[in-house]
Amino acid sequence: MPVFSDPANFxxxxxxxxxxxxxxxxxxxxxLVIGVLLAGMRVSPVxxxxxxxxxxxNIFRNTPLTLIIFFCYFGLYATLTISLSDDLILNNFWLGVxxxxxxxxxxxxxxxxxxxxTVPPGQAEAARAIGLTFSQTLRIVVLPxxxxxxxxxxxxxLIALCKNTTIVGTIGLLEASNIMKQLINDxxxxxxxxxxxxxxxxxxxxxxxxxxxxxLANRLAVKR
Amino acid sequence: xRMTRVAATAAAAVLAxxxxxxxxxxxxxxxxxxxxxxxxxDSNATGVIAKAQGGSLKVGVKADQPGLGLQTGTxxxxxxxxxxxxxxxxxxxxxxxxxxxTTVSANRExxxxxxxxxxxxxxxxxxxxxxxxxxxxxxxFMAGQDLLVPTDSTISAPEQLEGKKVxxxxxxxxxKRIQEKYKGAQLQLFDAYSKCITxxxxxxxxxxxxxxxxxxxxxxxxxxxxxxxxxxxxxxxEPYGVGLAKADKAGCEKINEILKAAASDGSYKxxxxxxxxxxxxxxxxxxxxxxxxxx
Amino acid sequence: MxxxxxxxxxxxxxxxxxxxxxxxxFGGLILALLYWIYRKFDEKGQFTKVLWEPFTQGAVWKNxxxxxxxxxxxxxxxxxxxxxAFGLIFSVGRLSEHxxxxxxxxxxVEFFRAVPLLLMIFFISFGVPFLIHQPVPPFWxxxxxxxxxxxxxxxxxxxxxIRAVPSGQSEAAYxxxxxxxxxxxxxxxxxxxxxxxxxxxxQLVVLLKDTALGYIVSYPELLQLGVNVVAANYFNVxxxxxxxxxxxxxxxxxxxxxxxxxDRRTQRRGIKTRPIxxxxxxxxxxxxx
Numbered sequence: 110m111p112v113f114s115d116p117a118n119f120x121x122x123x124x125x126x127x128x129x130x131x132x133x134x135x136x137x138x139x140x141l142v143i144g145v146l147l148a149g150m151r152v153s154p155v156x157x158x159x160x161x162x163x164x165x166x167n168i169f170r171n172t173p174l175t176l177i178i179f180f181c182y183f184g185l186y187a188t189l190t191i192s193l194s195d196d197l198i199l200n201n202f203w204l205g206v207x208x209x210x211x212x213x214x215x216x217x218x219x220x221x222x223x224x225x226x227t228v229p230p231g232q233a234e235a236a237r238a239i240g241l242t243f244s245q246t247l248r249i250v251v252l253p254x255x256x257x258x259x260x261x262x263x264x265x266x267l268i269a270l271c272k273n274t275t276i277v278g279t280i281g282l283l284e285a286s287n288i289m290k291q292l293i294n295d296x297x298x299x300x301x302x303x304x305x306x307x308x309x310x311x312x313x314x315x316x317x318x319x320x321x322x323x324x325l326a327n328r329l330a331v332k333r
Numbered sequence: 334x335r336m337t338r339v340a341a342t343a344a345a346a347v348l349a350x351x352x353x354x355x356x357x358x359x360x361x362x363x364x365x366x367x368x369x370x371x372x373x374x375d376s377n378a379t380g381v382i383a384k385a386q387g388g389s390l391k392v393g394v395k396a397d398q399p400g401l402g403l404q405t406g407t408x409x410x411x412x413x414x415x416x417x418x419x420x421x422x423x424x425x426x427x428x429x430x431x432x433x434x435t436t437v438s439a440n441r442e443x444x445x446x447x448x449x450x451x452x453x454x455x456x457x458x459x460x461x462x463x464x465x466x467x468x469x470x471x472x473x474f475m476a477g478q479d480l481l482v483p484t485d486s487t488i489s490a491p492e493q494l495e496g497k498k499v500x501x502x503x504x505x506x507x508x509k510r511i512q513e514k515y516k517g518a519q520l521q522l523f524d525a526y527s528k529c530i531t532x533x534x535x536x537x538x539x540x541x542x543x544x545x546x547x548x549x550x551x552x553x554x555x556x557x558x559x560x561x562x563x564x565x566x567x568x569x570x571e572p573y574g575v576g577l578a579k580a581d582k583a584g585c586e587k588i589n590e591i592l593k594a595a596a597s598d599g600s601y602k603x604x605x606x607x608x609x610x611x612x613x614x615x616x617x618x619x620x621x622x623x624x625x626x627x628x
Numbered sequence: 629m630x631x632x633x634x635x636x637x638x639x640x641x642x643x644x645x646x647x648x649x650x651x652x653x654f655g656g657l658i659l660a661l662l663y664w665i666y667r668k669f670d671e672k673g674q675f676t677k678v679l680w681e682p683f684t685q686g687a688v689w690k691n692x693x694x695x696x697x698x699x700x701x702x703x704x705x706x707x708x709x710x711x712x713a714f715g716l717i718f719s720v721g722r723l724s725e726h727x728x729x730x731x732x733x734x735x736x737v738e739f740f741r742a743v744p745l746l747l748m749i750f751f752i753s754f755g756v757p758f759l760i761h762q763p764v765p766p767f768w769x770x771x772x773x774x775x776x777x778x779x780x781x782x783x784x785x786x787x788x789x790i791r792a793v794p795s796g797q798s799e800a801a802y803x804x805x806x807x808x809x810x811x812x813x814x815x816x817x818x819x820x821x822x823x824x825x826x827x828x829x830x831q832l833v834v835l836l837k838d839t840a841l842g843y844i845v846s847y848p849e850l851l852q853l854g855v856n857v858v859a860a861n862y863f864n865v866x867x868x869x870x871x872x873x874x875x876x877x878x879x880x881x882x883x884x885x886x887x888x889x890x891d892r893r894t895q896r897r898g899i900k901t902r903p904i905x906x907x908x909x910x911x912x913x914x915x916x917x
Contacts, residue, residue: 157658300758312738396857531866535672
């Protein structure tokens with residue numbers, strides 16, 4: 110493997126993928142939290158909350174992620190002067206995480222909402238009958254069942270998130286796709302090898318994750 | 334059945350669109366460069382000279398560098414574009430046969446190697462690494478890497494970039510130089526200089542680095558009058574060349590001849606005065622002794 | 629369960645007061661946030677007339693933005709048609725009984741769903757030309773990349789759709805003596821396609837958003853022309869991006885509206901296909917976002 114036997118190239122390859130993994134981890138956690146909150150807002154009795162949730166989902170689902178990451182840098186950081194770190198690279202990393210989270214949260218919210226729709230109405234009616242409030246109903250009865258029903262779509266969202274982290278490269282973070290571009294530009298004759306290694310790494314990680322979520326969905330499905 | 338009708342309309346739509354896409358390479362300056370060329374020429378038959386005789390030449394230029402290569406509407410303007418016109422004229426071709434293709438720093442070599450363009454005149458620095466992939470005629474201008482800073486900045490040399498944030502474009506020579514020689518600087522990379530300039534104006538970065546002539550083009554914009562200054566101490570030599578296919582030695586030598594002629598008959602000066610000269614800097618001398626040997 | 633009326637009681641007097649308070653508090657917070665954003669933008673001079681003025685000039689729209697939108701739509705439409713064909717072929721291939729067809733089809737689909745679109749576009753744009761010794765125009769880099777990715781997602785969706793057609797249909801077809809290809813062609817695929825219409829159109833929205841990646845290989849779509857080049861001319865990067873974002877939202881919103889309209893139309897025609905939950909059906913690498 111001539112290209113990757115050069116330690117500098119190999120280090121670049123590894124560091125590129127480490128950024129991808131870090132971004133995926135951080136964004137997934139944040140997106141799940143925000144997504145659950147948004148789903149709760151969209152089914153809540155307060156009209157303003159419903160409106161906010163709907164607005165969030167409609168805006169962020171219909172905007173290309175490239176533009177969202179762009180606005181994270183030029184909007185959040187440049188104009189609103191929200192700096193997430195003093196170090197330039199870490200700052201870009203966190204800005205990317207914020208962008209990815211708000212984008213993915215919209216999809217998590219919609220998946221959860223369709224999950225809420227699969228929970229039989231009897232569950233919520235019984236919860237009301239025994240006197241649970243709205244948030245208690247959601248928290249104790251509905252969301253756990255809804256969550257178990259949508260494990261497969263959430264798995265898809267997670268995998269899409271992992272692939273979307275490559276877009277943070279547009280604000281200069283040296284993640285896998287930027288590293289691949291550099292390596293191809295410098296070693297044009299080994300393009301196929303470079304691409305197969307990078308694509309293969311993604312496939313080797315994401316295909317098993319996909320099957321894992323399929324298995325998990327079956328395991329955790331609510332038997333009705 | 335409805336499905337077949339829908340399918341038929343879809344197929345017709347696709348055919349129409351593909352026709353439109355393929356027919357796009359007629360107009361100049363739309364930048365789709367649908368490259369029906371047969372790849373890098375390895376004989377005079379497919380070299381630049383032959384292409385010019387055929388009446389059409391595809392030239393890769395920048396679209397976002399004021400004064401050098403800027404897409405203004407459907408046309409392109411700038412010093413590089415004027416050089417393209419001089420070269421086309423020297424090759425015996427009409428100006429209208431030039432087809433401009435937008436290139437970015439990172440795809441100049443691939444575009445030449447794949448035949449997407451015949452020439453690249455896009456603030457293209459000649460260096461040994463690139464010489465292994467493409468051939469260069471020229472240089473037609475000697476730039477130097479420099480820094481653009483706010484007028485009140487204390488930065489006056491690249492060594493002072495330690496710990497500071499400097500911005501450049503992915504894949505460009507200036508970016509690589511900062512990465513290799515000035516590792517203490519924090520490098521912010523974007524895909525376009527306009528974003529770097531916006532970041533500089535907003536204070537997110539402390540300096541923008543690229544060739545001094547490009548920086549001057551931005552600093553001269555009316556919106557930024559008085560806000561930026563070019564430090565004025567270039568710390569490298571960036572000879573701008575005309576990129577063409579590696580094997581096209583004959584084309585390269587012909588272009589060098591055209592450049593020699595332009596230096597003496599005033600067309601070089603006229604090209605400068607029309608574009609970058611508007612900033613007030615007088616036209617430099619084209620040093621014909623430094624022209625490449627087209628190896 | 630349709631969420632709202634079931635999850636909470638019809639608001640009584642105390643609930644109404646509580647809702648009103650929450651509305652005021654939350655609404656106030658949002659307004660405060662919006663105002664703060666407005667003030668910050670103003671401080672940085674983002675509302676100055678000279679930055680927004682180019683968008684009032686018809687020339688800017690005619691020379692940059694409309695060609696950009698045209699580029700986006702051209703790539704999206706072409707990619708969509710090819711992706712549909714790709715998806716159809718590979719879904720039927722995956723359902724084949726011959727292992728030598730179904731296994732390679734499966735491998736191809738799984739691979740292209742797992743690889744990031746950006747990587748594929750880079751490879752097609754910079755790598756493939758080294759193989760075929762021919763340039764690959766940016767348009768085709770974007771279209772082929774989009775086709776491979778979205779086609780794979782659609783293949784999985786079609787496969788789920790075909791499997792969701794009630795088994796009685798295919799059993800009856802086999803009972804009257806149809807062969808497998810006839811069953812596929814006349815019974816399964818048409819019903820599956822009708823049920824998958826909303827999924828297909830939502831994938832079109834995804835596709836349209838993904839054309840934005842074309843600017844990285846300088847394909848002249850909306851981001852490249854409408855933001856990068858406009859900004860190079862007028863130095864209003866943020867304003868150009870805002871205009872581009874609004875345009876994207878409007879177009880995608882219209883497409884989603886089209887999806888919902890088609891959904892309602894097919895339901896109104898009384899076609900009794902089992903409703904397919906696209907998310908659950910397409911579990912696995914990449915549900916296409």
